[in-house]
Amino acid sequence: ELQEHIDAYINAYNVKAEPFVWTKKKVRQRRFKGRRITQL
Incomplete structure (x- = not known):
């Protein structure tokens, strides 16, 4: 069952499937030591 x-979902999705393109720029970690939660 x-x-x-799962097969029904895949078949429905494949009808409108398109390649995924990552659009976000480079992600950098931000240091939060010494900052208040409102400044994050």
């Missing part, structure tokens, strides 16, 4: 639902 679960396999049927």
